[in-house]
Amino acid sequence: MRTIPLLHPLDDTGRLPRPDHALAGLDAERARIREAAAALAAAAAKPVLSPAVDIARYAHSHYLRAEPTAFGSATFYFHAFTGREPRPEMPREAWDDPALTYEQKRELDAQYTVAESLWSQGRLRIQAAPVMRRAAPLWQAWKETEALLRETFEAFRHSPDGMWRAQLLRLTEAEETALAAAKAWDAVAEELSLLAAEQRRASTEGHELELTTVAAELGLDASDWSIHWPDDYTSRSYSWPQTPTVRALTAEIERQRERLREVARLAGDPRTI
Structure with missing residues (x-):
């Protein structure tokens, strides 16, 4: 008869004890191994990032700080x-710096975009100020000559028949004066239009500076100044060879003359006009 040595003594019933404590220890060890493996795998999956590079050396000299907004911008x-x-x-060196991340370059680009917008406002104030001081009396002259032209035309309603030729002379003189004032105004208005367009091109949405604001800062009221887009002054065609104010005045003059011709025809004196 052979004797087999037992690893564990028999319990009171003469049976081998259940190895629950051994299995529990084994399960815990296996769990620790799985957690360690998962941690190693997660660490291996993360990209290795280089230390963040300070972008302050590329900031504009006027830059103070950036604050995040609720919309993810700054x-x-x-x-x-x-x-x-x-x-x-934005410095060319910043674009070419391999140590900067894409996001850092985007932040610098956004910073310089805003800086250019604010700079363009100051630029417009400098450039527009002397032009606006010239423009103020020219606009006043235009409005006065325009009013005089309308008054001269309205005087026909009260002129005796024998005075129409004299009144026509006064009307043509008023037309010439108004036309000269309209041309002078359009010339200075074109300058202001081009300056405003340059500022809009250099600024982002929300940073456009209105000419009326610049005028108010100078103590001028430009709220009713007639200033059109640059193309209305520079892109003239055969059908529209005139600048905006001159074009409007010419149409008014033609309307007045057509009215006088109609009255002359009704009066049987077509030679009056």
Whole structure:
């Protein structure tokens, strides 16, 4: 008869004890191994990032800080721009710097975009101020000559028949004066239109500076000044060879003359006009 040694003593019933405690220890060890493997796998899956590079050295000299907004963008703050500084442009070195991440370059680009917008406002104030001071009396002259032309035409209603030729002379003189004033106004209005368009091109939405605002800062009221888009002054065709104010005046003059011709025909004196 052979004797087999037992690893564990028999219990009171003469049976081998259940190895629950051994299985529990084994399960715990297996769980720890699985957790360690999962942690290693997760660490291996993460990209290795280089340390963040400080972008402050590429910031504009007027830059103060950036604050995040609720919409995922940022609000940038700067020292005031006068418009006499060089146009803000993101340094070429920043675009070419391999240490900068794409997001960092985007942040710098956004910063310089806002800087250029604010700079363009100062630039417009400098450039538009002397033009506006010239424009104010020209606009006043135009409005006065326009009013005089209308008054001269209305005087026909009260002129005796024998005075119509004299009144026609006064009307043609008023037309010439108004036409000269309209041309002078359109010339200065074109300058202001081009300056405003340049500022709009250099600014982002919400940073456009209105000419009326610049005028108010100078103590001028430009709320009724007639200033059109640059194309209305520069892109003239055969059908529209005149500038906006001159074109409107010419139409008014033609309307008045047509009215006088109609009255002359009704009066049986077509030679009057």
